[in-house]
Amino acid sequence: MAVYTEVPDGELAAFIAAYDIGDVVSCKGIAEGVENSNYILHTTGGSYILTLYEKRVHKEDLPFFLGLMEHLAEKGLNCPTPIKARDGVALRELCGRPAALISFLEGMWPRRPTEKHCQQVGVALADLHLKGADFPMQRPNNLSVEGWRLLVASTKDRADEVKPGLGQVITAELDHLAGNWPTGLARGVIHADLFPDNVFFIGERLSGLIDFYFACTDFLAYDLAICLNAWCFEAASGGRAGEFNVTKARLMIEGYRRLRPLSDDELAALPLLARGSALRFLLTRLYDWLNHPPGAFVQPKDPLEYLKKLTFHQQARSVAAYGL
Numbered sequence: 001m002a003v004y005t006e007v008p009d010g011e012l013a014a015f016i017a018a019y020d021i022g023d024v025v026s027c028k029g030i031a032e033g034v035e036n037s038n039y040i041l042h043t044t045g046g047s048y049i050l051t052l053y054e055k056r057v058h059k060e061d062l063p064f065f066l067g068l069m070e071h072l073a074e075k076g077l078n079c080p081t082p083i084k085a086r087d088g089v090a091l092r093e094l095c096g097r098p099a100a101l102i103s104f105l106e107g108m109w110p111r112r113p114t115e116k117h118c119q120q121v122g123v124a125l126a127d128l129h130l131k132g133a134d135f136p137m138q139r140p141n142n143l144s145v146e147g148w149r150l151l152v153a154s155t156k157d158r159a160d161e162v163k164p165g166l167g168q169v170i171t172a173e174l175d176h177l178a179g180n181w182p183t184g185l186a187r188g189v190i191h192a193d194l195f196p197d198n199v200f201f202i203g204e205r206l207s208g209l210i211d212f213y214f215a216c217t218d219f220l221a222y223d224l225a226i227c228l229n230a231w232c233f234e235a236a237s238g239g240r241a242g243e244f245n246v247t248k249a250r251l252m253i254e255g256y257r258r259l260r261p262l263s264d265d266e267l268a269a270l271p272l273l274a275r276g277s278a279l280r281f282l283l284t285r286l287y288d289w290l291n292h293p294p295g296a297f298v299q300p301k302d303p304l305e306y307l308k309k310l311t312f313h314q315q316a317r318s319v320a321a322y323g324l
């Protein structure tokens with residue numbers, strides 16, 4: 001469960017008193033999520049998410065994340081927007097942690113993504129890229145090639161504890177990607193973690209995007225590659241466990257292209273970008289797997305799920321593998 005910092009009632013009341021949102025009715029920790037402490041806060045004025053930013057989120061990045069949410073929400077993207085206190089400031093401190101209130105979004109994330117979900121995610125991702133195009137701040141992606149290099153260095157010696165030969169696989173993959181990573185593709189603001197648990201639906205209609213805490217400036221098509229990995233492989237259990245669903249991929253890419261056309265270079269780079277994205281999540285999961293303290297309440301995610309995805313993309317010869 002992701003409540004690392006407990007907030008005593010007195011401190012909460014003092015924090016909320018800085019806002020014009022009424023009085024606290026209830027404040028409950030949210031079990032989902034892994035990075036930060038999140039609470040659902042009901043006041044006499046409405047419902048909000050209270051987030052206390054924990055160790056992995058750097059304080060200096062918060063103006064980028066909060067500024068981006070505000071920018072996108074103002075442009076009409078359905079995403080949370082930071083709530084400003086009476087003094088006009090959204091980023092504050094609570095229990096010794098950076099903290100912010102953001103607006104509450106209705107909806108549920110899909111436990112079993114369908115073709116319809118994937119198509120709408122493609123459209124929403126392109127919408128985010130277009131609406132983010134004039135966001136003035138930049139944030140380098142610290143989980144691109146140089147970040148992978150650091151993660152490989154810190155995991156390769158113990159990677160074979162998870163699967164024999166894994167250390168060699170990640171080292172060779174990093175070499176391949178570092179030597180071939182594209183340079184000239186269209187860049188802009190990307191979400192960088194648009195997994196099913198960060199996309200809300202009401203019924204079958206996409207109702208909003210959350211969790212902008214990995215957002216950064218990088219290739220737009222890399223964001224699409226992240227989504228292909230996160231949405232288009234069948235769930236680990238069930239008849240087609242782990243298989244790539246080419247129909248979902250085609251619908252997602254078509255959905256994306258409806259709002260933002262992909263250049264020939266972007267399409268040609270897709271298999272490589274998908275490999276990079278698979279390595280990125282393989283490495284962060286591997287790092288967490290090897291370093292999580294025994295008894296920690298957040299269960300680390302399975303790194304080998306992303307090894308299987310990486311193997312699929314290594315065999316993809318062109319964008320035809322993704323249904324185009």
Ligand SMILES: Nc1ncnc2c1ncn2[C@@H]1O[C@H](COP(=O)(O)OP(=O)(O)O)[C@@H](O)[C@H]1O
Nearest residue numbers: 030032033034035036049080103104105210211
């Ligand atoms: N703006 C929001 N509106 C409604 N629920 C939210 C909102 N932000 C977060 N949540 C809830 O909190 C959970 C964890 O949020 P998330 O940002 O993914 O956390 P973390 O960054 O710690 O992984 C989500 O799965 C969702 O249930």
Ligand SMILES: N[C@@H](CCOP(=O)(O)O)C(=O)O
Nearest residue numbers: 033034035193195281285301
């Ligand atoms: N999506 C990442 C982990 C980050 O989790 P989130 O709850 O912040 O979306 C993964 O699956 O490895």
